[in-house]
Amino acid sequence: MALQDLCNFQDVFQDSLTTERSSVAFGMKTDYMSNFCFRNSTTSFNFYIPVAGYLDESPIKFGQISAAQRSSAILSQDSFLASPSLPASLPVASSRPVPLPFPMSHGTTTLAFVFQGGAMAAADTRSSCSGLVACPASHKVLPIHSHLVGTTSGTSADCALWKRILARELRLYQLRHGQRLSTYGAAKLLSHMLHPFKGTELCVAATLCGWDGGEVDDGCHGRGGTENLSDQTATSQTTEVEKLADVTEEKVSLLKTRSSSSSQQHLSTKKTSVSGPRVVYVYSDGTRLQGTLFSVGSGSPYAYSILDQGVRWGLTVDEATSIAREAVYRATHRDAYSGNCVDIYHITSKGWTCRKREDLKEEYYREKERQRHEGRQRQDVTSSE
Amino acid sequence: MALFDVSGYKPYSELRRQIFPAGATHLANRPNHYSFGTKTQEFAVPLGVDPAGFLKSCNHDGGVCIDLNHGTTTLAFKFRHGVIVAVDSRASAGSYIDSKDANKVIEINSYLLGTMSGSAADCQYWERLLAKECRLYRLRNNHRISVAAASKLLCNMMLGYRGMGLSMGSMICGWDKQGPGLYYVDNNATRLSGRMFSTGCGNSYAYGVVDSGYKEDMTVEEAYELGRRGIAHATHRDAYSGGVVNMYHMREDGWIKVCQEDVSELIHRYRKGMF
Numbered sequence: 001m002a003l004q005d006l007c008n009f010q011d012v013f014q015d016s017l018t019t020e021r022s023s024v025a026f027g028m029k030t031d032y033m034s035n036f037c038f039r040n041s042t043t044s045f046n047f048y049i050p051v052a053g054y055l056d057e058s059p060i061k062f063g064q065i066s067a068a069q070r071s072s073a074i075l076s077q078d079s080f081l082a083s084p085s086l087p088a089s090l091p092v093a094s095s096r097p098v099p100l101p102f103p104m105s106h107g108t109t110t111l112a113f114v115f116q117g118g119a120m121a122a123a124d125t126r127s128s129c130s131g132l133v134a135c136p137a138s139h140k141v142l143p144i145h146s147h148l149v150g151t152t153s154g155t156s157a158d159c160a161l162w163k164r165i166l167a168r169e170l171r172l173y174q175l176r177h178g179q180r181l182s183t184y185g186a187a188k189l190l191s192h193m194l195h196p197f198k199g200t201e202l203c204v205a206a207t208l209c210g211w212d213g214g215e216v217d218d219g220c221h222g223r224g225g226t227e228n229l230s231d232q233t234a235t236s237q238t239t240e241v242e243k244l245a246d247v248t249e250e251k252v253s254l255l256k257t258r259s260s261s262s263s264q265q266h267l268s269t270k271k272t273s274v275s276g277p278r279v280v281y282v283y284s285d286g287t288r289l290q291g292t293l294f295s296v297g298s299g300s301p302y303a304y305s306i307l308d309q310g311v312r313w314g315l316t317v318d319e320a321t322s323i324a325r326e327a328v329y330r331a332t333h334r335d336a337y338s339g340n341c342v343d344i345y346h347i348t349s350k351g352w353t354c355r356k357r358e359d360l361k362e363e364y365y366r367e368k369e370r371q372r373h374e375g376r377q378r379q380d381v382t383s384s385e
Numbered sequence: 386m387a388l389f390d391v392s393g394y395k396p397y398s399e400l401r402r403q404i405f406p407a408g409a410t411h412l413a414n415r416p417n418h419y420s421f422g423t424k425t426q427e428f429a430v431p432l433g434v435d436p437a438g439f440l441k442s443c444n445h446d447g448g449v450c451i452d453l454n455h456g457t458t459t460l461a462f463k464f465r466h467g468v469i470v471a472v473d474s475r476a477s478a479g480s481y482i483d484s485k486d487a488n489k490v491i492e493i494n495s496y497l498l499g500t501m502s503g504s505a506a507d508c509q510y511w512e513r514l515l516a517k518e519c520r521l522y523r524l525r526n527n528h529r530i531s532v533a534a535a536s537k538l539l540c541n542m543m544l545g546y547r548g549m550g551l552s553m554g555s556m557i558c559g560w561d562k563q564g565p566g567l568y569y570v571d572n573n574a575t576r577l578s579g580r581m582f583s584t585g586c587g588n589s590y591a592y593g594v595v596d597s598g599y600k601e602d603m604t605v606e607e608a609y610e611l612g613r614r615g616i617a618h619a620t621h622r623d624a625y626s627g628g629v630v631n632m633y634h635m636r637e638d639g640w641i642k643v644c645q646e647d648v649s650e651l652i653h654r655y656r657k658g659m660f
Contacts, residue, residue: 301589305618306597309655330593371601378602 107337109299109328110151112207112279114292115315118348119209119277122324123151124332125341136340146351148210153296154203162204166190183210183278191288204284207294211347212275299331299338306330329360436549456625458587459500460615461556461567463580464603468558468565468635471612472500473620474628485628495639497559502585503552515539532559532566544574554584558635587623591615617651
């Protein structure tokens with residue numbers, strides 16, 4: 001997908017459609033956006049819009065389309081151009097939203113904060129669907145690239161899709177400009193991509209946590225210290241060892257090509273960007289908040305109070321991990337829609353690392369055992385006195 | 386009020402019944418009343434008015450947005466040395482802060498406390514009524530009412546007016562022959578006995594803190610600190626809680642008021658050196 005776009009490979013079907021879309025450009029005319037050549041990247045936005053007649057059916061019959069509709073639906077899927085169901089303007093915002101077949105609840109606990117050792121992101125692993133645990137082992141913290149991780153809350157399908165779209169756009173930016181987009185830039189990009197869907201049933205509440213690398217080797221005034229190119233090539237090998245994602249090889253080779261190409265640019269572009277960990281909260285209604293600590297989801301109030309107690313800049317990595325774990329554990333204890341296991345990701349200047357997934361049921365029993373043991377100890381002490 | 390009843394003084398309604406015997410004053414037979422042992426009815430709903438039906442039309446499905454939120458944070462937990470009760474002190478009317486030093490704990494007697502969350506008027510009235518009933522019980526039976534019985538009385542009062550729009554979330558805390566007692570009573574007539582409760586819209590924040598730091602064999606100072614932290618962190622995140630932390634400690638020989646500390650000072654103390 002990305003390579004196809006980069007090589008300006010024009011699909012035959014896209015020509016007339018893209019010229020219409022470029023004029024709309026999702027309502028943005030900023031210079032920032034024009035660099036992104038949305039014309040070529042609209043392949044992802046050809047969502048299948050159901051024929052209008054389907055929307056009048058009751059939600060209970062979701063998925064069961066009549067024979068007449070089925071044939072017309074197949075037709076519309078094959079040809080993007082000829083289908084009457086695809087409006088020429090913005091894909092979803094102008095058509096009526098498809099009614100949800102059942103009420104979806106947004107139950108989760110995710111959290112993210114920054115400290116001196118980087119950024120920490122943690123989440124539970126329960127996917128619920130109106131009272132049913134649909135998946136006890138889902139991934140709510142999705143890596144986007146080597147130095148950026150996003151926690152997801154809201155509708156899982158929406159979050160997974162938009163994370164992939166964001167990952168693709170960030171990679172394209174990296175290939176075109178020779179450097180990673182900053183966390184705040186990625187958040188702005190995600191927010192602007194979600195903007196056309198404002199007012200629809202789309203629900204994405206993501207916290208992007210990442211490390212912004214310094215681009216200048218003559219002193220970056222950031223908390224994380226300077227990063228120069230030699231470090232980056234060296235760290236590309238170490239990140240290969242540490243990472244658990246499938247796209248490891250691609251990313252490493254990408255880093256190598258980037259470093260070689262940017263070495264020529266390096267002398268000319270003197271960017272004084274501050275490096276360090278960053279956390280941004282993005283919501284599909286347009287909210288975009290920078291901060292140092294966020295927790296999202298139905299279990300977030302329980303996590304917030306524990307994080308408020310313990311999170312400070314000077315934490316060690318172990319302390320930060322234990323606070324994140326404790327916060328998710330307490331939230332899963334009280335909130336019905338959060339539970340099962342906890343995922344913890346730690347993002348440093350060298351990239352992200354993932355702690356082994358831990359079942360919180362064990363933690364609960366361990367705590368009960370500890371309390372019983374302490375109670376017994378105290379009784380022994382008092383009886384012996 | 387209590388002496389009035391005990392001395393058998395004839396109230397106005399009884400006199401009226403003697404003067405007008407044909408009047409329909411037998412309210413106790415009506416289906417939407419519950420006489421919980423008092424000689425006089427508290428609230429008589431006029432004939433033909435159906436409060437429950439009216440309220441149903443006032444909720445979200447009817448297009449009206451009248452939400453009765455319990456805008457406060459109160460918490461109470463039992464531990465080895467008694468019961469700790471901690472409440473905030475903000476009274477809000479919608480988005481307006483009515484009072485920054487409202488009193489949300491009612492001292493029923495020297496060994497019973499009741500907390501208030503929900504509608505301030507409802508809480509104050511019904512808990513004062515509960516106080517009257519507890520005093521009457523003591524005078525009639527020559528021993529103190531148990532915490533379970535007191536909470537049951539309040540629960541029955543709520544049951545009599547169920548569905549009619551009362552809003553009250555209260556915790557009855559005390560020390561009786563069975564030891565420390567803690568009950569949660571709701572306007573839906575939910576009555577739960579437990580080791581730890583927190584009510585109000587800030588309750589989830591308080592739950593996180595108290596769950597994390599609770600140990601059954603805490604010292605008294607640790608318990609005070611936990612109660613203070615619970616309310617302070619909840620007021621920090623919840624918009625409808627604030628003011629001061631009023632904390633009480635229920636001991637075997639009665640309750641004592643521990644402290645009344647401003648939450649912003651507490652938060653500054655806890656979060657010193659954060660960022």
